[in-house]
Amino acid sequence: MLHLFLTLVLHCSTMRFVNKKHRAILKAIFDRPDNKNIRWDDFIGALVELGADVTERGGSMVGMRLNGRYAVFHRPHPGNLIYLSLLKSIRHYLLECGIDPQEY
Numbered sequence: 717m718l719h720l721f722l723t724l725v726l727h728c729s730t731m732r733f734v735n736k737k738h739r740a741i742l743k744a745i746f747d748r749p750d751n752k753n754i755r756w757d758d759f760i761g762a763l764v765e766l767g768a769d770v771t772e773r774g775g776s777m778v779g780m781r782l783n784g785r786y787a788v789f790h791r792p793h794p795g796n797l798i799y800l801s802l803l804k805s806i807r808h809y810l811l812e813c814g815i816d817p818q819e820y
Contacts, residue, residue, distance in 0.1 A: 738762035739820050745807055746817035754798045756791055759806065766815065783813040 734742065741762040744751040760770055760778070768782040776791040787809045792799055798806065811817075 734762070734765055734820070738765045742810075742815070742817075742820040745803065745810065746820065750800050750803055752797065752800065754803065755796050756798055757796060759798060780809075782810075782815075785809065785813045 737758070738761060741754065741758045744754050745759070763780060763782060764770060766782060768780050771779045773779050773788060776793055777788050778791055779786065779788045787805075789802060789805065789809075792802065
C-alpha cells in the first residue's frame with residue numbers, strides 16, 4: 717500500500733497542472749493561424765505556472781529557463797501584444813522544452 721502511495725505522489729509531482737486561463741494562453745500560442753492577441757504578461761504567467769524561472773535582463777530582454785532550456789526574448793514595446801515573429805520563436809522554444817501542444 718505504501719509503495720502505491722509513493723508511486724502516485726512521484727507521478728503527480730512530475731505532471732503539469734495549468735489553470736484554465738494559462739491553458740487558453742498556451743493553446744493560443746500553438747493555434748494556427750497565428751494569434752495576434754496574446755499579451756506578453758499572460759505568456760509570462762503561463763510559463764511561470766509551467767515551472768519556468770523568468771529573470772529580467774538589461775533593457776527589454778527577459779531570460780527564461782524551462783526544463784533545462786534557456787532562452788532570451790525581447791519584451792514587446794511600446795505595447796504588450798506579442799509580435800508574430802516573436803510568437804514563432806516562443807512556439808519553437810516551448811517545443812524544445814518538451815511542451816506538448818496536444819495537452820492544451
